[in-house]
Amino acid sequence: MALDLRRRVDRLGERFPPLGYVVRVQARYNALQGTTTANSITLYGFLALFALTLLAVAVAGILVTKNVDVTHRIVQSLGLEGSAAHTVERTVDNASRSQRFASIVGVASVAVLGTSFTNSISSAYNIAWNVPNRNFLTRRARGAVWLVVLGVLSATSIALTVWVGRVSLPFLPLVIVLALWDNVAIWAFTAWWLPNRRTSWRVMLPAILAGAVAMEVLRVSTGIVVPHLLANASQLWGTLGVVFALLAWLIVFGRVIVYVTVIEVLEAERRGVPTGSGNGRTTPP
Numbered sequence: 001m002a003l004d005l006r007r008r009v010d011r012l013g014e015r016f017p018p019l020g021y022v023v024r025v026q027a028r029y030n031a032l033q034g035t036t037t038a039n040s041i042t043l044y045g046f047l048a049l050f051a052l053t054l055l056a057v058a059v060a061g062i063l064v065t066k067n068v069d070v071t072h073r074i075v076q077s078l079g080l081e082g083s084a085a086h087t088v089e090r091t092v093d094n095a096s097r098s099q100r101f102a103s104i105v106g107v108a109s110v111a112v113l114g115t116s117f118t119n120s121i122s123s124a125y126n127i128a129w130n131v132p133n134r135n136f137l138t139r140r141a142r143g144a145v146w147l148v149v150l151g152v153l154s155a156t157s158i159a160l161t162v163w164v165g166r167v168s169l170p171f172l173p174l175v176i177v178l179a180l181w182d183n184v185a186i187w188a189f190t191a192w193w194l195p196n197r198r199t200s201w202r203v204m205l206p207a208i209l210a211g212a213v214a215m216e217v218l219r220v221s222t223g224i225v226v227p228h229l230l231a232n233a234s235q236l237w238g239t240l241g242v243v244f245a246l247l248a249w250l251i252v253f254g255r256v257i258v259y260v261t262v263i264e265v266l267e268a269e270r271r272g273v274p275t276g277s278g279n280g281r282t283t284p285p
Contacts, residue, residue, distance in 0.1 A: 025262050032127060034258040041120045041254035046247060048117035051109030111144070118143030118194060121257055125195035128261035129268075130276045134196050146193055153186050179219055183212035191264065199264075203273055207264035214256045218249070 119139050126133050133139060187208040268275055 024266060025259065028262045028266060029259060032258075032262065034255070034262065037120075037124050037127060038251075038254035038258045041117075041124060041257055042247070042250045044113070044117040044120040045250045045253060047113045048110075049246065049250070051113040110147070114147050115140045115143035118146050121190065122194040122196065124258050125191070125197070125261045125264075128258075128265045129195065129197045131195075131197050142193060146190070149189055149193075150186065153182060153189075180212050180216055183215045183219075184208055186215070187211040187260070197275075199268060199273060203268045203271060204264055206267050207260045210263050211256065211260040214260070218253065218256070221249075 119133075122139060122143075123133060134142070188204070191204045191208055265275060
């Protein structure tokens with residue numbers, strides 16, 4: 001039964017090449033146990049987001065002491081209400097009373113959990129290419145650099161996300177084009193810097209473009225759908241609802257990364273580029 005269905009799908013893929021390509025991507029995703037890898041990215045992404053939140057709360061606490069009404073702006077921009085809004089207010093207020101401790105914890109959390117997140121992304125590429133991970137210190141160092149570069153590029157990304165929700169319709173295509181270029185820069189740097197393999201830009205380009213488009217779809221949903229989702233979730237379930245809403249976004253994000261790595265490897269195979277342990281730069285200690 002399953003074999004017969006597979007043959008039918010293969011024949012249909014031969015008649016419609018785009019469908020055949022989608023089937024090959026999904027088959028490779030399943031063979032690599034992509035869901036497990038994606039879940040790892042989701043987990044460490046959530047922990048990294050938690051660490052970033054700690055750092056943001058520390059910064060917000062410092063701004064509060066400078067008489068900046070940052071708490072109201074955070075609650076208003078996220079559309080939080082009820083217990084979720086009260087939690088944000090109490091957290092920022094506590095951070096303002098212990099600025100040094102909050103800052104130290106925030107920076108340390110970003111350094112540890114943030115680089116763990118980058119390790120999960122590099123591992124997704126390395127698994128797809130069948131190459132070993134770099135040694136511990138090299139991965140952490142490269143992850144730290146990636147976080148800094150990502151922070152710079154994400155500043156533009158966040159601004160564009162806000163504009164998508166506010167810009168008038170005639171200017172929307174221009175904002176989307178600029179956002180796509182920003183996404184391409186992020187994916188290009190990720191594909192060049194994090195994985196433990198050497199390959200050409202021609203091999204990486206299809207995956208970079210696919211990732212950029214997928215991230216733009218997520219960006220639009222972030223700027224339009226997620227604020228409403230967060231607002232509704234905070235009303236119904238409080239802080240727990242906000243957590244589930246963010247996890248839903250991260251689950252999709254993790255799968256996007258794994259699919260991008262699969263597309264890159266399939267392009268390498270199409271061009272006759274070898275994959276495997278011989279393609280890596282270093283071996284684990």
